[in-house]
Amino acid sequence: MLRLNEKRALSFIPSLYLVCLFLIPTLIMIFIAFREPGDYGGVAPLISHVDNSAQINLTLDSFKFAFTSSFIGQLFLRSMAFSIITTVFCLVLGYPLAMMIAKSGKKYRDILLLMVIIPFWSSFLVRVYAWMIILGPNSGVNYLINKIVGTFGYPSVNLLYSSFAVVICLIYINLPFMILPLYANLQKHDDTLIEASRDLGATRLQSFLKVTLPLSLPGVLAGSALVFIPSIGMFVVPELVGNNCSLMIGNLIKQQFLQNENWPIGSVTSIIMTLVVLGISLIVGIFASRLKGLKYANK
Amino acid sequence: MAILEIKNVTKQFGGNLVVDNISIDIKKGEFFTLLGPSGCGKTTLLRMIAGLVSPDSGQILLDGVDITNLPPEKRPLHTIFQSYALFPHMTVADNIAFPLKMAKWDKSRIDAQVNELLEDVQLSQFKDRYPHEISGGQKQRVAIARSLVDRPKLLLLDEPLSALDARLREHMHMELVKLQEETGVTFVYVTHDQHEALALSSRIAVLNHGTIEQLDKPDIIYSKPKTHFVADFLGKCNLLKAEVLATTTDTVTLRVASGIEFSIKDPASSSYQIGQIGWYSLRPEKLKLSAENTFDATNLSVIKSKVNGYYYYGNDTLYELDLGNNTKLQVMAPNHTSDGVKFFVDNSEIYVAFDPEAGNFLDTSSC
Structure with a gap:
């Protein structure tokens, strides 16, 4: 057992790391949000001298702009929509998979879990590029789809560089983050509970709806949070496989810092996004704490 | 129904x-x-x-x-x-x-x-x-x-x-x-x-x-x-090797633990063969102990034996007796005296008696 002082000493380096690389940058970002944009990018000097009097350049203009700009609002809504769709699809696809892995014999379970994790062995970018080939204009998939669409008399479509491609990639990238927490939850379930529910008159489906599903809600919430939160800030995927109509809030933030060089607008957008994510986490947290009895559900 | x-x-x-x-x-x-x-x-x-x-x-x-x-x-x-x-x-x-x-x-x-x-x-x-x-x-x-x-x-x-x-x-x-x-x-x-x-x-x-x-x-x-x-699984039971010496339609005569001979009622006796080896089961509480041979030998089988050790359970005491030839006998003696319990100490000579009808002959073919 470590004594309290030793525990504190051990947590010093991680704490220092978080303070330097998370807390201080966040404070800088908040500070920048109140600054005025510089003429040539970055921010204008904090103190400027006009007519021999010093003037402090702090403003709420960036906030006003962000809250009134329909363009930014649209990007937020789209990001939310993409993330919700991604989360729902990951849940629908991931739940049966997680269930199958949890119920399979020990021998196969490890192999199946390995197959879920294997994609992480290659770079995220490589995997998105792979989808660019799969969905690209010369791909078999695109050819087949256009054949089908063509037989019904519709004009041919491009799968790549579309919202469809963005969502497909988001689902693909995030699916393991749904499967793993769900698996961790389902694997702990006591099979006797299902036997008991069948014994007490519930069919297979009723047993799932009344017992397995409610007991897996903590896993569903954890997986959904792990998928939703990174999805909403994603900017690489829309940039690589999306078009102008599928840009997300992450793209805007990147543009404000790197292309438009309007750091205050970028900071304000980042702050809003952080607050949205925090708000969602809070709602999820409250919901999770309301699930009475579930804490003790797993042996 | x-x-x-x-x-x-x-x-x-x-x-x-x-x-x-x-x-x-x-x-x-x-x-x-x-x-x-x-x-x-x-x-x-x-x-x-x-x-x-x-x-x-x-x-x-x-x-x-x-x-x-x-x-x-x-x-x-x-x-x-x-x-x-x-x-x-x-x-x-x-x-x-x-x-x-x-x-x-x-x-x-x-x-x-x-x-x-x-x-x-x-x-x-x-x-x-x-x-x-x-x-x-x-x-x-x-x-x-x-x-x-x-x-x-x-x-x-x-x-x-x-x-x-x-x-x-x-x-x-x-x-x-x-x-x-x-x-x-x-x-x-x-x-x-x-x-x-x-x-x-x-x-x-x-x-x-x-x-x-x-x-x-x-x-x-x-x-x-x-x-x-069944005898072994339910409760404590003495299982003694027994040889069939004679049978009638409803009794069987046994030689138990190489020496003790008695006849007991057994409806299945006609199916036994003379010389057949089986088990004689006897619950420990069916046996009685005494330092002196004061038993009525007309209905009881009495054996002289030696105390190997005992376990005090509160309401009764379990004695382990040595019958020789590696045969042990367990006896459960109730502690019903009003004053303190007096144990038969290890290695003391002792008389043990039982009604043969309290036990059963178990055919080995049913094991």
């Missing part, structure tokens, strides 16, 4: 014969116990009745209806699991209401029935608690209430008391018997605890290696065990 008929049921797991051609008729309103060591097939048999395992061959009839291939939810019976299997995300009341909701009862009828059951098991004030908020004994009672709430034809109990401590277990014994008598529901009880089986059951089937060793009333099973296994 048989409410449950098990006909030639067999089950294998990976080439392992777990239940081997078992047939049992269980009467309506009976407290029937399947007793045996772990791995004897008793739980598998219970799970086949519940529909959680399907038999490889054979038939199970409930109230005359073949339920062999019915899914568990279609069978008018319930199981109480060893772990209780209460739904952790539901309150006590919701747990008890579960079978009624599945059977689509009206809300008002469900509430009335649940409240009645809550009163029966004295848990009314705990109805809104979750399973993790109540004690083991209370969980047990919730499990019982949940399983009896829709008055099933049969209640299967899979070692339901094994998770409770000894005092609570004894209390639950009485509660279970009372509940069974009040509700009239037929109980099929699985246990490896012989005391529990003897105390609760109207009949017991002793199982070993997937077959029934003996099926009878508790007192018969205990006092007239049919096989070496």
Whole structure:
């Protein structure tokens, strides 16, 4: 057992790391949000001298702009929509998979879990590029789809560089983050509970709806949070496989810092996004704490 | 009238014969116990009745209806699991209401029935608690209430008391018997605890290696065990090598532990052969000890022996005697004197007497 002082000493380096690389940058970002944009990018000097009097350049203009700009609002809504769709699809696809892995014999379970994790062995970018080939204009998939669409008399479509491609990639990238927490939850379930529910008159489906599903809600919430939160800030995927109509809030933030060089607008957008994510986490947290009895559900 | 008929049921797991051609008729309103060591097939048999395992061959009839291939939810019976299997995300009341909701009862009828059951098991004030908020004994009672709430034809109990401590277990014994008598529901009880089986059951089937060793009333099973296994498994028993010296139509003369000879009544005696070797079983409490040979030798067999050691149990003392030739004899002596117990100390010479009729000859072919 470590004594309290030793525990504190051990947590010093991680704490220092978080303070330097998370807390201080966040404070800088908040500070920048109140600054005025510089003429040539970055921010204008904090103190400027006009007519021999010093003037402090702090403003709420960036906030006003962000809250009134329909363009930014649209990007937020789209990001939310993409993330919700991604989360729902990951849940629908991931739940049966997680269930199958949890119920399979020990021998196969490890192999199946390995197959879920294997994609992480290659770079995220490589995997998105792979989808660019799969969905690209010369791909078999695109050819087949256009054949089908063509037989019904519709004009041919491009799968790549579309919202469809963005969502497909988001689902693909995030699916393991749904499967793993769900698996961790389902694997702990006591099979006797299902036997008991069948014994007490519930069919297979009723047993799932009344017992397995409610007991897996903590896993569903954890997986959904792990998928939703990174999805909403994603900017690489829309940039690589999306078009102008599928840009997300992450793209805007990147543009404000790197292309438009309007750091205050970028900071304000980042702050809003952080607050949205925090708000969602809070709602999820409250919901999770309301699930009475579930804490003790797993042996 | 048989409410449950098990006909030639067999089950294998990976080439392992777990239940081997078992047939049992269980009467309506009976407290029937399947007793045996772990791995004897008793739980598998219970799970086949519940529909959680399907038999490889054979038939199970409930109230005359073949339920062999019915899914568990279609069978008018319930199981109480060893772990209780209460739904952790539901309150006590919701747990008890579960079978009624599945059977689509009206809300008002469900509430009335649940409240009645809550009163029966004295848990009314705990109805809104979750399973993790109540004690083991209370969980047990919730499990019982949940399983009896829709008055099933049969209640299967899979070692339901094994998770409770000894005092609570004894209390639950009485509660279970009372509940069974009040509700009239037929109980099929699985246990490896012989005391529990003897105390609760109207009949017991002793199982070993997937077959029934003996099926009878508790007192018969205990006092007239049919096989070496039953004698050994239920309570303490002296099993002495015995040789058949002579037989008549209803008596057999034995030579036990190379020396003691006597005749006992035995309806199966005509099937024995002279010179056949078997076992003579004798419960330790059927023997009497004395420092002096004051026994009446007309009805009793008396042996001179030596105390090897003793264990003090409080209400009685178990002596281990040496009969020579590596044969040990256990004697349970009640400590009923009003003053302190006086033990026969180790290595002291002692006389031990028993009525030969108190024991049984066990044919080795039935081992």
